[in-house]
Amino acid sequence: MSPDSLWSGLLHLATAMVATDTPSLPALGLTQLWLHVGWGMVLAWLGCVLVGWWQPHRAAFLTVAAVLLASMWLPDPWSPAYWLGLAFQQPSLVLVLLSTRLLLRCLRKPAPPWATRRAPQPTRGLAPLAFVGVLLGWALLLDSFALLSLPVSLYALGFSPLAVALVAWVSLGLVLSSTQVGSRPVAWAVPLAVVAFVALRLPTGNVWDAVLDPWLWLGLHGYLVRVVLRRY
Known part of the structure; x- marks a missing residue:
């Protein structure tokens, strides 16, 4: 394979990874x-x-x-x-x-009645994943008002295979790197959502909508506030 054909193939692959013009709905x-x-x-x-x-x-x-x-x-x-x-x-x-x-x-x-009931406490092992979700929500909000100087719309990028791979890689890495085993069942919701998204394309065909929505985003803010108050 010549260098020109190899370079052309890599360029075609990169273009396909960020393509947003033919979303799968x-x-x-x-x-x-x-x-x-x-x-x-x-x-x-x-x-x-x-x-x-x-x-x-x-x-x-x-x-x-x-x-x-x-x-x-x-x-x-x-x-x-x-x-x-x-x-x-x-x-x-x-x-x-x-x-x-x-x-x-x-x-x-x-x-049983004799068991001690304690109020649920926030698990700090989920804080990095929640922090990434909050940042993503703010980025999407700024992108919707055209306040981000990006070559392509961040929301539109959610229709591309690159965004799916990025969400899967980041979420899986944060789950596996968590030192608190008790937090992992909840944290696995994001990787499982990516798998379901790839199979079903729910809810809109955009991966950002699959892992985040306004109500979940607001809830993540409250979760991080509870973690900070409990820590300090």
């Missing part, structure tokens, strides 16, 4: 399914959190979760998913995965 039916399932899991978890403040019983959790999940399938405009979709589009894969894990924790068999 999810199927329309899958998008509609995700709208109901995704918001259903998020609302079911939030409902269990609210109920747990004054009625922390498994039967109450099961009832609230079942009602909220079933309400997502009501006809429009009676379905909460309809209004949530209009206001906030679709939740990210990471938010739904985290909500599902926390919901299952609420629904599992409660601890």
